Amino acid sequence: MACQIPKFFLRRVCQPSSPFQKLSSQAPRSLRASIRNSPARRNYATGESGPKPKPGQSPFKIWPFVAITLVGSGAYMLMVKNRTDMASTDKQIAAPKKDVPTFSPDDVTVIFVLGGPGAGKGTQCANLVRDYKFTHLSAGDLLRAEQERPDSEFGTLIKDYIKDGLIVPMEVTVQLLENAMMEVVQKDKDRKGKFLIDGFPRKMDQALKFEETVCPAKFVLFFDCPEKEMQRRLLERGKTSGRTDDNAESIKKRFKVFVETSMPVVDYFESQDRVVKVVATKTPDGVYKETRGKLEDRLGKNL
Ligand SMILES: Nc1ncnc2c1ncn2[C@@H]1O[C@H](COP(=O)(O)OP(=O)(O)OP(=O)(O)O)[C@@H](O)[C@H]1O
């Protein structure tokens, strides 16, 4: 079970190092030496200097220490109480945890579509929409649309994350996906219930959150393509796409995030036998043939 540590405590305790730790370990030797050898330090460390006590008088005056300790403890307890109250207020503000996902997997089919940047996810999703009446929801497209929405409070944040190929905090993306699914389910009776969620989940927290609160997925459709080919495709696409992340520098960052953050998600689903893998190096038609065949095998008449 996860350890329940109050957030304020974590924030304080998990700082990598205090300024003082940094100072003592990273400061130049001369500065460190001058701290070690200061007169104040010598005084407490050796007891060599200072006035001598009278006979029968304790060398230490104890009351100032007792007073400082009592005042200090009182202040600390007050601070802890204050922070605890703040933490419980946070909990009241946070959205209530849902007990069940919004959509049941009995009514709604969700297939996550993953693969590196430029592997051909969008291209193959378009084919599947045409032939099997899936609804295609690209997490990247939804984020780009939200970024452009005039009243969005997340516009700038999304813009910065996308440019650097980073994963936008999951709450934003999961909510955008849930809203889009709800809209389709409520409006379009024909298409209700069959979703290709493209380019998502790219990070474990997204995967867990989505399956817990929105809908458990059937499996991941994974397009496997080497970086060299993906880079070639993206640079070609970059000539006309207008995307701020289809350039050599952003592509490099996106590949790194894909390997370090998104591949563990594929491994997680693989460990549950929930990955359908397609080789994505052939022509678009060749890739589609394999995709179709494997989906028919897996879904049968539900495709
Ligand atoms: N099998 C393929 N062979 C060659 N080019 C392809 C193939 N599939 C897609 N492409 C081209 O590569 C580019 C990237 O394809 P696509 O947009 O489908 O990839 P993606 O995985 O959705 O990318 P991203 O994750 O960046 O959104 C496009 O210009 C597309 O036309």
Ligand SMILES: O=c1ccn([C@@H]2O[C@H](COP(=O)(O)O)[C@@H](O)[C@H]2O)c(=O)[nH]1
């Ligand atoms: O779940 C997601 C999906 C995407 N992003 C960000 O969007 C860009 C572009 O995604 P594409 O799928 O290539 O259109 C991606 O690099 C991320 O920065 C995200 O944050 N979370």
